[in-house]
Amino acid sequence: MKSKSKNKNPKANADFEFLDRTSRRVEFLYEDPWRVFRIQSDLIQSVETMARSLEDRERVVAVFGSSRKSAADQYCEQAREVCRQLGSKGFAIITGGGPGIMEAANRGAQEGDGLSIGMNIHLHHEQKPNPYLDAQHECMYFFVRKMMFAKYAHGFVIFPGGYGTMDELFEALTL
Template sequence: MSDLERDDRDAYPPSLLEQVIGAEAEFLAGGHGHEENTVSAVRIFLEFLRGFEFFTINRPMVTVFGSARFGEDHEHYQLARSMGRALAENGYAVMTGGGPGIMEAANRGCKEAGGLSIGANIHLPHEQKPNPYLDRVMTFEHFFVRKVMMVKYSRAFVIMPGGFGTLDELFEAITLIQTGKMASFPVVVMGSHYWRPLMLFFRDTLVANGTILPEDLDYIYLTDVVDDAIAYIKAHPHGANGSTP
């Protein structure tokens, strides 16, 4: 079993505070709501601390999202692989959810180009093993902590074809931008044939009914061309972690 196949907590041993909380967990979780909430709050806080330590890297990073269900022979896998390679060649680290499919493809392309390949995995009922193209991986317990880390340490998001999880990340990002909770942030959507029905729904239903403004569609850059995606990211230097490479 490789280092990446083990729980990453082996590489990040518990701090003294974590050990103390662990020793007191049975007492604190004695069936009283307040104490149980306290344990949960501390565990969340500790996961944030682990994340801050883990994501201390020396280059800008782009997160690529997409389905775990596309195999190596699929065109979407190959597009994500090309995207990961181009990002690495342009000085970006590449972060994904660390799993198979599109995530593996983006990490693979990055790794093949000599870039820094990062995984932000999540504990699921059906365990998702880290893909073999990661230089570093952290496994999260809480989806929302993972989301915060992805936004905080990303220069841009690239949204490849995917399902509910991918849609969740897309809508979260554009909602934060629309509401002013996050500075203008490059959101690149790749795979125009796949995403066109959704974009038409935005225009023909949401804009038409006044639930979003026409200019809200400008938060999303739709393309099939890797070089155009890279150019767009470089032209919008307001991502969370600063400078363009």
């Protein structure tokens, strides 16, 4: 393959050819068979975040609810108060780490001096981590995120939400 570079230096052309070849060889990592390793990596990083954050805590509650509610919404106010009380009793709170009810729950946990954890999800132009997180991880896959809730939570508090909330609820109910 001839280099497209107009550089007259043969060594520079060889370098460009090598780099061009290398970038093409990495594309295989994004093919389906290699997805297994990306999933495994997401799972390992998520478990590591949770294990380091929780440090063998036995009182952990996951909170599910709408990301679209404003802080003034009655359900956000309830989530904040419930999690403030749980936090003051030593419970750690795990949410999706985004806005709405998740943010209210994380805020309440911190106000009650409880541990506040967010398991966010990587979505372009969607939710960002809320400012009330003591620890957070951004999952690449929804099922890894739901697995963290199911594995580490000893209880669940569910507030109104949409399809995402229902998905999390039914995942917890079926395990």
